[in-house]
Every structure is written in structure tokens, then in C-alpha cells.
Amino acid sequence: MEFQVLKFIAACLLLACTTLQADQSPLRFAINDSWGMPMVRIEHDTAVEGILVDLQRALAAKVGREAKLIVLPHMRVERAMDSGDIDVRCYVSPSWINAGHKRFIWTRPFMSQRDLLVSTEPGSFKVEELQRERIGTVLGFNYPRLQPLFERGQLFREDTRTQDQALLKLRAGRYRYAITNEHSLAWFNRHQTPEQRLFAQSVLATVPVSCIVRNEPDVPVLELLHAMEQMAEEGRFDQIINEYR
Structure with a gap:
């Protein structure tokens, strides 16, 4: 009888330890x-x-x-x-x-995040004003405001693997415009000389x-x-x- 009680107590302790371990995973x-x-x-x-x-x-x-x-x-x-x-x-x-x-x-x-259209030159205009431009984007990212422009061939995606690569390719002249957000743009610019900094042209969305x-x-x-x-x-x-x- 005592042996069965001890087995029961041991089983309860094991269950409690297993539950505790799961709770702390x-x-x-x-x-x-x-x-x-x-x-x-x-x-x-x-x-x-x-x-x-x-x-x-x-x-x-x-x-x-x-x-x-x-x-x-x-x-x-x-x-x-x-x-x-x-x-x-x-x-x-x-x-x-x-x-x-x-x-x-x-x-x-x-x-909140502001998504931006950026370029290498200062300016201010809407993305809808662009025609037949390649836009630096990130593979797999959704850009709801730009999607209709991509679908009708007014603009073209130029996908990169990462957000950093999209800005570096813009800086290198692979295209004239890219999409990023205000935090990524500020971080990128703080590591550039004044002549190499990028500029926000317009806000695409605030989400x-x-x-x-x-x-x-x-x-x-x-x-x-x-x-x-x-x-x-x-x-x-x-x-x-x-x-x-």
C-alpha cells in the first residue's frame, strides 16, 4: 500500500515538473x-x-x-x-x-510607421506622377498603394533581399527611386556623408x-x-x- 502511495506521489511530482517546464519554455x-x-x-x-x-x-x-x-x-x-x-x-x-x-x-x-518614396535628390511629388520607372523594393513585401501601378505597367519592381540592399542599390544608381520607411532611412543616412544621403520624396502610407x-x-x-x-x-x-x- 505504501509503495502504491509513493508511486502515486512520484507520478504527481513528475506531472507537476513537466507542466512547470512546459509553462517556462x-x-x-x-x-x-x-x-x-x-x-x-x-x-x-x-x-x-x-x-x-x-x-x-x-x-x-x-x-x-x-x-x-x-x-x-x-x-x-x-x-x-x-x-x-x-x-x-x-x-x-x-x-x-x-x-x-x-x-x-x-x-x-x-x-506607427511611415512608408516613404526616396531618391538621391531632394524633391516632393507623389508616386503616381512617376512613369516607367524601376522602383527599389524588397522581395515578398507588399506595397498596397503601388500595386495597381505595378499591375498596369506604370512602374516596375526591382526586388532585393533586404531593406538595406534596396537603399544601397539606390545609392549606387541602379534605379532612381526606392521604397523604405522613416526609421530605416534615418539609420541609413546617419552612416552616410552629407553628399551620400537619401531624401524622402513623399509619404506612401502611415500604418x-x-x-x-x-x-x-x-x-x-x-x-x-x-x-x-x-x-x-x-x-x-x-x-x-x-x-x-
Whole structure:
């Protein structure tokens, strides 16, 4: 009888330890390898610094977990979402991704992003005024305002693997215009001489940027949503972003 009781206690302890271990497993965050600084710097397939690295580690710490940052090619990120291989994806907007991810819940936005048309010369005009121009873009990225212009042949995509490459090719004269965002443009220009800096021509869109969380029992969904609200109230998002201005 005593032996059976001991076996029962041992089984309960094993179950409790297994549950605790599962509860403390790292949260898996997707890192798109097309991104560049100040969002993320990637070395040897590892995310080492940037706004998203700091934000995701802070978010995981808020819910008592470690952050596992998984670097993936852009075209594989959505497949990883569909297969449940990641728990959280940050730096997304509804217009950028497949609307069919019903197993994911949107958090509050942590920043707004202005997408820009940029060139090597100062100026100010709308993208719709351009004719038969090649535009520096990033492979797999969606540009809703430009899509009708691409479809009717008024403009042409010139895809690169990363945001940094799109700006470097613009600087090198491979095309006269490219699409980027205000944070990437500011980071690029701070590392250029005054003569090499790029200029914003117009704002294409201003979009709220959020995270999406896998809605499954092994993910602390409510805690993550609450943590995002807390971080906003504490000014943590602005603090992280300002460190990279």
C-alpha cells in the first residue's frame, strides 16, 4: 500500500515538473531576415541587436519567459505561422500579411510607421506622377498603394533581399527611386556623408505596427496582451525606439 502511495506521489511530482517546464519554455519570436537596422541586425543567422530584439526580449521577460528569436527568410515566416512553429510575430500590420491567420490574436500597436518614396535628390511629388520607372523594393513585401501601378505597367519592381540592399542599390544608381520607411532611412543616412544621403520624396502610407500572438493553450496569450498594454503605459516602446534614433 505504501509503495502504491509513493508511486502515486512520484507520478504527481513528475506531472507537476513537466507542466512547470512546459509553462517556462521560451517564447518563439519570428525574425524576418529581410529586415535591417534599426529594427534588427543579424549576424550568422542570429539576431544580435535592434528595436525588435529589445522589444521582444522585454515582452518575454514581462510574462516570465525567455525569448527565442528565430531568424527566417521572409517567404518562410507565414509558413512557420501556419504550422505553429512560432508563438509571436512582431512588426506586422494587417495590410502586410495573409488575412487567414485566425489562430493568431493582434496586440495593440507599439509604433506607427511611415512608408516613404526616396531618391538621391531632394524633391516632393507623389508616386503616381512617376512613369516607367524601376522602383527599389524588397522581395515578398507588399506595397498596397503601388500595386495597381505595378499591375498596369506604370512602374516596375526591382526586388532585393533586404531593406538595406534596396537603399544601397539606390545609392549606387541602379534605379532612381526606392521604397523604405522613416526609421530605416534615418539609420541609413546617419552612416552616410552629407553628399551620400537619401531624401524622402513623399509619404506612401502611415500604418500602425503590432504583434500577433498564437492563440493556443501553451502560449500565455492574455498575459502577453496585458504586457503590451503595460509597456505602452510605461513608455517602454518609445524608450526602446529612441535608443536607435
